Amino acid sequence: MVQRFLRSSGRAALWSGAVALIGALGLSGANAQYNIGRGPNASIGHRMPNITTGPGLRYMPGLIVPLDMGEPPPPPPRRTGPPPGDPPPSARRATPPAAADSRFVAKELVIEVDGTPTEAEIAALARRFRLTRLEQQAFPLTNSTLFRWRIADGRSVRSVASAITASGAARATPNFRYRLQQAASGAGDATRYPLVKLRLTEAHAVARGTEIVVAVIDSAIDARHPEIDGAVTASFDALGSKEGPHKHGTGIAGAIVSHARLVGSAPAARLLAIRAFAGAGGGAEGTSFGILKSLDFAVARGARVINMSFAGAEDAMLARALAAASARGIVLVAAAGNAGPASPLLYPAAYPQVIAVSATDAADRLFTASNRGKHIAVAAPGVDLLLPSPDGKYQVTSGTSFAAAYVSGLAALMLERNPALTPAELRERLMATARDLGPKGPDDQFGAGLADAAGALAAAVEATPVSSMSSAPSPQ
Template identity: 60%
Template sequence: MRSPSISIPSRIPTINPNVTGRAITSVGPRYSPNLAPPCGYAYRDQSGECSGKPVASDGGGSGNSGNSGNSGKKGAKGSRGGSAVQSAAVNLQTVAGQLVAELDGALTDAQADALARRHGLARIGSQNFPLIGATIGLFRITDGRAVDVVRRELAADAGVRSVQSNFRYRLQQQKAEPGEGDPAQYALVKLRLAEAHALSRGGDVLVAVIDSGIDANHPELSGAIADSFDALAAKEGPHSHGTGVAGAIVAHARLMGSAPAARLVAIRAFGVAAKGAESNSYVILKSLDYAALHGAQIINMSFAGPKDDLIDRAIAAIAARGIVMVAAAGNAGAKSPPLYPAANANVIAVSATDAQDRLFAASNRGGYVAIAAPGVDIFLPAPDQKYQMASGTSFSSAYVSGVAALMLARNPALKRDELRDTLLRTARDLGSPGRDDLFGAGEADAFAAVQAVGSAPAAAPVVVAPQAPRQESVSEQKDMPVTRDLAAPGATVASDKSAVVGGGRPAAQ
C-alpha cells in the first residue's frame, strides 16, 4: 500500500538573519563540559553563597582521567605546569570538598550526623532511594583535609558501605550563529516528522526531562507538563536550556516537537550559575529516583559528566524496569573521552547533525554513539514566551526521546530493547557505510521507526531515496548564540552574532 503524500504548511516563522532594527541581547552563556565556571552551582555553600575563591584540588580523582593519581609528579620535559593541568581537570569533574556515601539504612539522622562529626564532616543531606535500595548521604569536609584521606577514613566506618566523590554534570548546549535561509524547519524534514505524526503523536506517553527549569507557561508547552519535581529545592525560575529541551519534544503551537502529544515529568536538577548550569551526583540520583518511581516511560538526559558508579547503579535499576533512557553524547569534541550517562550501555547516546547532514563540530565521537539527530541551529521556545536558536547534542537527544515516545504510543507493548533495536535499524545511514563513531547507526527516521513498530502485519520496508556517497564531514558551525524579537521586523544582529528571540505570543495551532 502506498503511503499517502502529506503536505503540511510550516508553522514556524522564517527568520531572516539580515534584518535590521532593535538591538539584540544575549540570553545566556555558552556551555562546555571542559570549562569550569568561576562560581558554578557546585561551588556554592548551603546558603547559596559563592566563596569567590579558586577551587583547590580535592584529590577526588576523575572517572575519565587515568592519570589523576600522578598529579603530584613532575611533568615531562617541555610540559610546564602538567600537574596543575591535571589538578584542574579533576576539579572540573568533582565538587570540591564533598563526598557521597552509601550508609547503613538503619542509621537515624542523629546517628548520621554523629558519624559525620567523627570524620570532620557536615551532613548536607541524606535519604533513602528505593530505585537502588540504598540510603545515600551527601557530606561536606569542614576542616580542609584532602578528599582522598577523608574518603578512606569514612569508608572504614562500620556504618558506611561505600564512598565516592560528588561528580559534576553539565548541560550540553552551545548556542550557534544561524546560517542562511530558514534553519528552523530542517529538523522536521530530516526526521520525517510530518509523516510520522500521521501515525502517532506520542499521545500521553510520559517522558521525564532531567534538566534546568522549564517554563510550563510557554504557549508551546501548554498542557504538556503532567508532573514536576524540583530536586534542588532552590525555587529558581525557568531556564533557557530546560525550556528548549522540553520544546524539542512536545512543542505544539508555532513550533512542532517530535512528540507533540506526549506528557512531561519536568525535573529540575540543574541550578543556574555564573557561566551555565550545573548539577551533581546526589541531585542527579534524586532525579532518576523520582522519574523511575513516578511512571516515566522515557527519561531524557541532555547533560554529561564523568563516569559515576552511583549513577550507573541507578541506570541499571531503571533499565531493569524497562524504561527507555536517552542522553546527549556530549559537546566536548573529537578528542574527548566518553561522557556519561550517554556512554552507559543501557542508554541511547545521540550525536548532533546539521542541515547538511554533517556532524556538529563539538559533538563527541566514539563507539558508544548509537544514533544521530538534528542539533545545530534548532529553533526552540525560551522562557517568558520567547524563542531561541540553539545548538548541541542536548537537542538531538530530546528529538530522539520524542521519537521513542511516538513508537511507544503506536505500540505500547514495545519492550525497551525492541525499541532501541528498531530505532537503530530504521535510521538513515550517514558517513561511512554502516555503523560509525560519528553518527552511530545514522540519523533517526521517525516515520520509518513508527511504521516498523505498528501492530499490523509487517509492512514492506520503507524505501529512502538513494543519495550520492558522501565523505564523513564535520560541521564547522561557530559556537555563538543569537537572539531576536519576533515581533520587531528588524532586529539588529550584534557584533558577536549571538541571539535568542523574544516575541509576542505565538498564534494558536
C-alpha cells in the same frame, strides 16, 4: 704561565685560596619563564628553566688576583642558618596546594547506605569519618539511602571516599559536576528541518506520544510557554532554588512537545519537569546528588522515558541507579556531549543502558563539537534549531542536548505504538531503521545513522527483532 705557577708547590695553597675566593664571589643562577595564554580556552604553559652551570668559576672582568698574597686568610665560619638576607623558614612561602579537581564539588561526598539506617548509625558514620551531613534522601530505586556530606578538614575528597568504601560501611563517591550540552549557534537562518529529516509528519499520522510520560532532568522549564502549555503534568525542583525558567530546559521541552508554531517530536507526550541544573547560559551545572534525586522522582511518577541532555564524569553510583531504572523498563536517552572529537567518553551517554545521541545539521553533516565513540546509537538534528525560550520567546540554538530531546520524543512515539517494548528492543528498532550516514554501517560519529521516526514506528509493532544489531554496544 698558570702551569708554571702550579708547579711551584710553595704557592699551591695560595692558588687554592684564590679559587675559593672566586667561587664565593661568582655565584651562578637560574632563570625561568612562564607563558600564560589568553582567550576563551586560556592555558598556562612553561619553558624549562635556563640554568647556567659550570665548574664553580665565572669570568669577572676587573678582578685581579695577585700571585704573591702571603698566607691565605682563615676560612669563613661554617654557616648553620639560612643564607644572609633569606627570610626565616617560617616566613618562606609554602608550596601551593594542588589545584582542585573541577569535575566534582570541593569537599563534598555522596554516600549510599543500603536500606534505611538509624540516626545512631548515621551519627556513628559521621564521627568515624569526620563528616558533616548536608542532606539525605530515601532512594527506593536501589533500596538505599543517599547522603550528601561535607569534609570539614583538609583531607582530599578521593581519599575520604576510598576510605569509606574500603571500610564496607557505605559506598562513597565525589559529588560530580555535570553540564548542560548547549552550544552557540551560527548566524544562518534557523529552519524547521528536523520535521523533514526525522520524517515526523508521516510518523505523527500514526502516533503523537499521547499520554506517554517523559521526564526531563534539566534546568527549569517555562511551562506556560505557548509551545509547552498543558504538557507538564508534574514538576520537581531538586535544588530548592528560586531561579526562574531557563532557556536550556525550555528548549529541551520544546523539542519534545512543541505544539503551537513549532512541532516537537512527540507533541502529545506528558512531561515531568525536573530541575536539577542552575546557572546562567547554556552551561548550567548540576551534581550527582541532584541528578539522583531527580531520577528517584521520575521513577516514582511513572516516567517511561528519561531525557538527560547533560554530560560529565563517570560515576559508579549514577551508573548503578540508571541500570536499575533500565531494568524497570524505563528508556534512557542522553546527549553524546559537545566536547569534540578528542574528548574522552562523557556520561551518562556512555553507559550501556543509555541511548547516546550525536547531532547533525540541515545537510546531514556531523555537528563539529559532537563527541564521538562506539557507544553512539543514533544521530538527530542539533544545529541551528528554532526552539522556545522563556517568557514566550524563541531561540536559535545548537547542541547534542537537543538532538537527544528529539530522540526522547521518538521513543515516546514508539511506546505509544507498542507499550510492551523493552528498552533494549526499542533501542534495537531505533538503530535498525536509522538512515546510514558517514562510513557504511555503524560508526563512531552517527552511530547507526540519522533517526527515522516513521521507520521506527513501523518497526515498533513487529513481533520479532528487525536486526541482529547489538542493543547495547560497548563504549570505546
